[in-house]
Amino acid sequence: MTARDLPASAWPVPEAADVAASLPPAFRVGVATAAPQIEGGVDLDGRGRSIWDDFADRDGVIADGSAPRVTTDHRRRWRDDLRLMQDAGIDAYRMSIAWPRVQPEGSGRVSAAGLGWYEELLDAVVDAGMRPMVTLFHWDLPAPLEARGGWLDRDTAPRLADYAHVVGEALGDRVADWVTVNEPATVTIDGYALGLHAPGHARVLRAIPAGVQLLRGHGLAVRALRDAGVQGRIGIVNAHTPVEPASERGEDRAMAALLDLLHNRLFADPVLLGTRPAVPEGLPLPLRLAVGALARIRRRDLVDIHQPIDFLGLNYYFPSRVAAGPDRTGASPDGESAAMRDVPFHLVAQPEHPTTGFGWPVAPVGLATALEQLRDRYGDRLPPVVITEQGASFPDEVVEGVRVDDVERTSSIARHLEVAARGVPGVTVEGLHVWTLVDNWEWAAGFTQRFGIVHLDRDTLERTPKRSYRWLQELQRARGRRTA
Numbered sequence: 087m088t089a090r091d092l093p094a095s096a097w098p099v100p101e102a103a104d105v106a107a108s109l110p111p112a113f114r115v116g117v118a119t120a121a122p123q124i125e126g127g128v129d130l131d132g133r134g135r136s137i138w139d140d141f142a143d144r145d146g147v148i149a150d151g152s153a154p155r156v157t158t159d160h161r162r163r164w165r166d167d168l169r170l171m172q173d174a175g176i177d178a179y180r181m182s183i184a185w186p187r188v189q190p191e192g193s194g195r196v197s198a199a200g201l202g203w204y205e206e207l208l209d210a211v212v213d214a215g216m217r218p219m220v221t222l223f224h225w226d227l228p229a230p231l232e233a234r235g236g237w238l239d240r241d242t243a244p245r246l247a248d249y250a251h252v253v254g255e256a257l258g259d260r261v262a263d264w265v266t267v268n269e270p271a272t273v274t275i276d277g278y279a280l281g282l283h284a285p286g287h288a289r290v291l292r293a294i295p296a297g298v299q300l301l302r303g304h305g306l307a308v309r310a311l312r313d314a315g316v317q318g319r320i321g322i323v324n325a326h327t328p329v330e331p332a333s334e335r336g337e338d339r340a341m342a343a344l345l346d347l348l349h350n351r352l353f354a355d356p357v358l359l360g361t362r363p364a365v366p367e368g369l370p371l372p373l374r375l376a377v378g379a380l381a382r383i384r385r386r387d388l389v390d391i392h393q394p395i396d397f398l399g400l401n402y403y404f405p406s407r408v409a410a411g412p413d414r415t416g417a418s419p420d421g422e423s424a425a426m427r428d429v430p431f432h433l434v435a436q437p438e439h440p441t442t443g444f445g446w447p448v449a450p451v452g453l454a455t456a457l458e459q460l461r462d463r464y465g466d467r468l469p470p471v472v473i474t475e476q477g478a479s480f481p482d483e484v485v486e487g488v489r490v491d492d493v494e495r496t497s498s499i500a501r502h503l504e505v506a507a508r509g510v511p512g513v514t515v516e517g518l519h520v521w522t523l524v525d526n527w528e529w530a531a532g533f534t535q536r537f538g539i540v541h542l543d544r545d546t547l548e549r550t551p552k553r554s555y556r557w558l559q560e561l562q563r564a565r566g567r568r569t570a
């Protein structure tokens with residue numbers, strides 16, 4: 087069933103004023119973007135190529151055959167986009183820096199023009215009254231580093247640290263919150279296990295070492311930022327999906343625990359506890375041994391990875407339900423992959439929840455579960471949490487050329503905010519960033535999935551605020567923020 091077939095009662099929209107009253111005054115309502123999905127401007131600043139430019143040039147890997155050359159043209163239209171955020175009274179802006187725009191070869195030479203633009207942009211974010219959160223690595227690895235092995239090569243992590251140092255020195259006085267790496271789990275799973283994302287490797291479980299190097303890159307980048315004397319706080323972002331078995335059968339429980347390891351624990355345990363994740367007991371022995379060997383992070387690397395961090399970024403989209411046995415269709419949340427047929431489990435539908443354009447369940451309650459899991463697993467080692475992404479894609483329609491009545495997205499955002507406002511005891515939730523501002527280039531889905539609170543006309547690049555944007559504006563106005 088698609089979103090359009092559901093009755094309106096599936097998409098209740100809480101009053102903005104009621105949600106406003108439930109949010110603590112200091113809670114930051116933000117938006118989030120990522121450079122490769124919005125910037126375009128590949129001809130400016132001497133920008134180098136990223137693995138996503140190369141990947142998109144391959145046949146059949148991007149749903150609509152598009153490439154990230156123009157995307158939303160934010161590199162040229164950034165002032166319009168900041169104005170949209172400012173008019174909505176947004177408290178905080180999470181953006182990413184394109185590594186290939188700063189270091190076109192991925193190491194060594196720095197583009198003064200690239201760095202200069204980010205200086206200008208961040209000054210304008212601060213002037214607009216928003217708190218800047220900057221992600222260093224949101225998946226756009228410079229292509230020359232992939233040619234040397236990418237995240238399978240131990241030399242990539244120190245390259246990330248060098249780049250972090252360059253950016254930290256230049257922007258360290260104006261960034262409030264630094265994110266080293268965005269979603270190492272997704273890079274590992276989609277980019278190295280299933281071949282759905284750049285760089286397109288389909289190594290199934292043998293993707294795990296790439297994940298370990300991403301974590302090492304995080305740890306070395308934390309140190310590099312501190313060495314550079316940055317004033318802001320430092321954290322990492324991961325996508326945490328609460329996982330449950332499809333039944334109480336032993337096989338389903340063991341496979342649910344395996345996905346929990348591969349998606350959640352492999353990334354959070356080393357960062358927050360400095361330990362390797364425990365391999366689930368119930369797995370068949372050969373699988374248990376294989377996962378154990380691949381996830382055996384060297385002691386020295388664990389020390390590098392386990393750096394003190396000031397906050398944890400949580401991207402929450404949906405919970406997962408798992409059953410044992412591969413899915414013959416190769417279905418995965420981010421598209422179909424032949425490699426998925428070699429994965430010993432599959433995701434099953436959660437019919438109690440409506441779904442997004444991607445088919446992802448809309449389950450605000452899962453956000454509370456994710457927060458509870460983080461608290462129960464990490465206790466006093468869990469720093470304050472920022473929900474760094476939460477959003478939903480729907481095939482919005484423009485009515486009479488001006489209106490986009492995205493009731494599904496409005497409902498989804500509002501109800502996730504209600505859950506964040508309630509919070510869970512023992513966890514500090516500082517804010518929630520809506521993914522995303524303007525409909526953008528959604529990786530392998532190209533332009534087929536719209537996540538924006540602002541509609542993008544792909545031909546004219548014109549931006550039209552949707553109902554969800556207006557709802558957030560009303561929310562922020564009710565909270566006393568200055569809006570247009």
Ligand code: BGC
Nearest residue numbers: 120268269272325475521528
């Ligand atoms: C990523 C975003 C992406 C969003 C929706 C997150 O995994 O950080 O870049 O667009 O999910 O798929």
